[in-house]
Amino acid sequence: MSAGTLPVRTRVAVAATRAVNALSRHAGAGSGTVAGGNVGLALDPLLLERLAAGRPMALVSGTNGKTTTTRLLAVAIEGALGRAATNATGSNMPAGHVTALAATPQGAPAVLEVDEGYLPRLVASLGPRVVVLLNLSRDQLDRTSEVRMVANKWRRALSVSPATATVVNADDPLVAWAASGAASPVWVGAGLSWREDAVGCPSCEGRITFAAGEDGGWACACGFSRPRLGVRIEGDDVVLADGRRLRVALALPGRFNRANAVMAAAAAVVMGAGWEDAIRRIGEVDEVAGRFAVVGVAGCAARVMLAKNPAGWRELLDLVCPGERPVVVGINARVADGRDPSWLWDVPFERLRGRTVVATGERRRDLAVRLHYAGVPHRTVRDEVAAVRAAWMAGRGTTAAGARARCARSPHLAASVEGEVDFIGNYTAFTDLMARATRTGT
């Protein structure tokens, strides 16, 4: 922990950051990532810039996949650059960044998840080596700006940062636009399953036409089109510009995690890692901040997943359907979730027809009405843990025989069959359940 080269004021701020976070954790007030950072920033307004100085740094932003990609990138560069400072719990504003940096030696590499709105400012003030731009789609419309406005702000910041490389999802026209003035972009064909926010051309306000199929590219009549890909995903492989083909074997499920993994690996390579080493390390990660973990809830095993907006929900419904496990859906609408759950109507819940479904969370009634019109029979249960229990009880007949005995006897055994209930929650519904769940081990 050498902070010796920093000014006294900064050293005091670092010490205060660590102390307040430790206190906050002991007091059980939270995960101890925001309070300390705020105190540190109050003592030294330039704390973040000073802690960032001299570090090889990557920033990761976008609507979906930030936390996962940040974690995968931190893991991917560990062999080449050593252990990175990283905001692993998703505290993605400056207080969280200060906490992450203050916890590591000065000069250690840093991989920071960044809120979309803060990205332009941090690109300018921190001068990162690489910025990873994942995707942009509607999210928390009651408090964040329109996605087009975000893309324009990113574009302005990146076009005046010649020392910052970008790794960009070329399949998303909005982020491709954001990176169109950036220095040395690496264009990755990372896919885009939610196109509803991308049809308006960001360059001319005309219409973007997407070619049929998953990997067909896109173009507008004005000439703005998908850039030539430097990195492509083909089935289980990643194909590089020089023709090299590498197998991507992941412990994490889903198409979207494959995309996150390839984006992370491409950024790790920009930072100095080798492709093979990066992909091998990424492949070993089997959960990210609890997401996709199998946890014990009221005596049975639940696979827990987080989806925050229509794009994320669509990906997770692809993952859980088809299937036969009961599904618990938890919806809250606190400030961190966005206070307007109208987006529930953008999610194809019709796909859950035929499953045992339980609606829970503070806005379970909005969800219940949505499910009603989707033709999905369901129950509503106020308490999340009780909801998981109810789903498991109701689904006993349809899941594998002996499920109940397995769950009751040994959560570890239940975990080995991948959980008996799928729980998908939005942000605070997910974190509330996790706070009450027990890890069943891996």
Add this chain to the structure above:
Amino acid sequence: MSLEIVVVHPDLLGTYGDGGNGVVLAQRARWRGIGAELVDATSGEPLPTGDLYCLGGGEDAAQTASAERLRDEGALERAVGRGAVVLAVCAGYQILGRSFTGADGRARSGVGLLDVRTVKGAGRRAVGELLAEPADDRLPLLTGFENHGGLTIRGPDAAPLAQVAAGVGNGDGTEGAVLGRVIGTYLHGPALARNPALADLLLSWATGRRLEPLDDVEEAALREERISAVRERRARHRVRHRVRYELGSS
């Protein structure tokens, strides 16, 4: 009979889940044995002929693009002339007016089906729960979530849809506008999921018949919860003026 329900420009006006209004109308018709077809009419294609049209909320640039397309095409005005029913929400509501403010701050011409014009509000965006007492006393309280920066000024030919009980609405104490079978409103939620009686009013206009009631247990529970949430917040904030509440009687 079979109803043709057209969701207008979901690629431009689909930002706030308002596409759900079409789903609610179609399902409530089907549950009564009335055939219903739901058509997503994207902006690149000609607007199809329909019995009911739904327009949703959208971002500024998309709103301008949609308004230009509808104005040039003229198909929506012709449909209304034939007696079609229209529900327009937020940006869609503003589009149906005489003018609204574009992303660049310039006034843009609307479709002109409602005698309203919308200007940029001076203060903060109106974001939050909206509760309104409908002018049509056959309808119960209207509940929804508003999120807009516009101030909508009604002309002499635009009757308000409702009086605001909590929230902002048009900005002058009224909410939405009605002319014949065209309704404009700031209610997201989507509006018809949270106000099934309004959905049934639109369906009865479109079918020309009285509709038997449905068993709206889930909708009633949601309405009660949202109306109570607004009431509790107002009580906490010690707002003086009284509001009539009506819990779940839809």
